[in-house]
Amino acid sequence: MTDRYRIAVLGASGYTGADLVRLALTHPRIEIVALAANAKAGQTMAQIWPHFAPYPNLPVLVKADSIDFAQIDAVFGCLPHAASAELLSTITGPRIIDLSADFRLKDAATYAAWYGGAHPAPALLAQAVYGLTEFARDALPAARIAACPGCYPTAVLLALLPLVAAHAISADNITVNALSGVSGAGRSLKEANLFPEVAEAVHPYGIGHHRHMPEMEQELSLRAGRDVRISFTPHLVPMNRGELVTCIVETQHGADYLREVLADAYTREPFVHLLPAGVAPATRMVRGSNHVVLNVFADRVPGRAIVIAAIDNLVKGSSGQAIQNFNLMFGLPETMGLEQAPLFP
Known part of the structure; x- marks a missing residue:
């Protein structure tokens, strides 16, 4: 469908990656075209996450370096800190919604002091918008990178x-x-x-x-x-x-x-x-x-x-807020794909 944005999810075998996929499945303007999880490449989502058994058409997990990012509109990075920036710094073209800690801090020295190593891509910090959505609406539409806050x-x-x-x-x-x-x-x-x-x-x-x-x-x-x-x-x-x-x-x-x-x-x-x-x-x-x-x-x-x-x-503290930021970055209604009522009990 030409009216859908094509996304890739890196780190789909983790909790935040899986919840991102769960939410994206019902988003009317998202098409999931690539799912990456290097250690589990070759497996299906249903093999890793049984609750995805009703969705056999989800892409098979691959290694991230095998994805053709030229065909992707947005990349969701659900990887650990350091690994996320190292990989995302090699990607040009798609817009990035990062769920790790790598682009949240504006100062590379502060990052090094708290995360135990030099920042993998300090040149990208200036391109990142801190994506606490309710306080970032003016900046997100033009952002190259949305740095989703921690939970x-x-x-x-x-x-x-x-x-x-x-x-x-x-x-x-x-x-x-x-x-x-x-x-x-x-x-x-x-x-x-x-x-x-x-x-x-x-x-x-x-x-x-x-x-x-x-x-x-x-x-x-x-x-x-x-x-x-x-x-x-x-x-x-x-x-x-x-x-x-x-x-x-x-x-x-x-x-x-x-x-x-x-x-x-x-x-x-x-x-x-x-x-x-x-x-x-x-x-x-x-x-x-x-x-x-x-x-x-x-x-x-x-x-x-x-x-x-x-x-x-996992939702507002991670994957839900990531989709909220995606919506604003691509000019979509902010609540799109996020209308689920809380689950109780």
């Missing part, structure tokens, strides 16, 4: 950016505790992710030095007009998907005013929803969807408030 930054920034930009909260003392389902750790075999290790347990990780911290601080600082540093502690919880962040902030205005700021920022947003006063966000409200729910609560400590947001880490 934690998506939830945290949607909760805090309007408040920081309005100077409604202090930029000096922000504490975030975050909970994520195990799919956020990827599909590779890791002892810490085995069922006996994660079931019936919650544990923190990346304490004081998680790689998503500079990404959040970069965007908060841009909105605040000054350097912002946050305290951030993620936790792994025994569920497959979902993410919830609890942000403790200082304010001179009170929780009701913070709710007004968020209501004003998001009242016309198709995917970001401020819940009624007193209703706590929960991951079950957004599971399987591109929606975000958030709310503000007064803290018993004077001068503090609590902002809570919930997302599906």
Whole structure:
């Protein structure tokens, strides 16, 4: 069909790649023409992911270097950091929607400090737009590369950016505790992710030095007009998907005013929803969807408030937001292919 955009998905054997394919299958303007997963080249999606059995016409997985990118309109990079930029830097022609961390940070030295090695393609950083969609609409239509935010930054920034930009909260003392389902750790075999290790347990990780911290601080600082540093502690919880962040902030205005700021920022947003006063966000409200729910609560400590947001880490926190960015890059309705209601229970 000539009215469809031809896409390739690199890293289709991972969780984000598989969810990208799942969403793209029902997108009326997308044609999936190439799926890459080097270690599983030659296999079908159904062999790797049984839930794709009803879709036998999906392309067979191939090695990325065998794809003719001249025939592709958009490439979705669902690869690990470093590997993503190294491969994508060799591709010319198609527009790129990258789901790794490689193009999120504007400074190559910051990337090297947090990701343990020099950036594989520093010359491309200037071409990348940070793709937190609700705050990137003006830049995405002309973007060569959309750098999709990490799952934690998506939830945290949607909760805090309007408040920081309005100077409604202090930029000096922000504490975030975050909970994520195990799919956020990827599909590779890791002892810490085995069922006996994660079931019936919650544990923190990346304490004081998680790689998503500079990404959040970069965007908060841009909105605040000054350097912002946050305290951030993620936790792994025994569920497959979902993410919830609890942000403790200082304010001179009170929780009701913070709710007004968020209501004003998001009242016309198709995917970001401020819940009624007193209703706590929960991951079950957004599971399987591109929606975000958030709310503000007064803290018993004077001068503090609590902002809570919930997302599906694989959809709004990854593949759904990637398609949202794709839609804007190609002049399509932003919600196209993302109209699925949350799955409950």
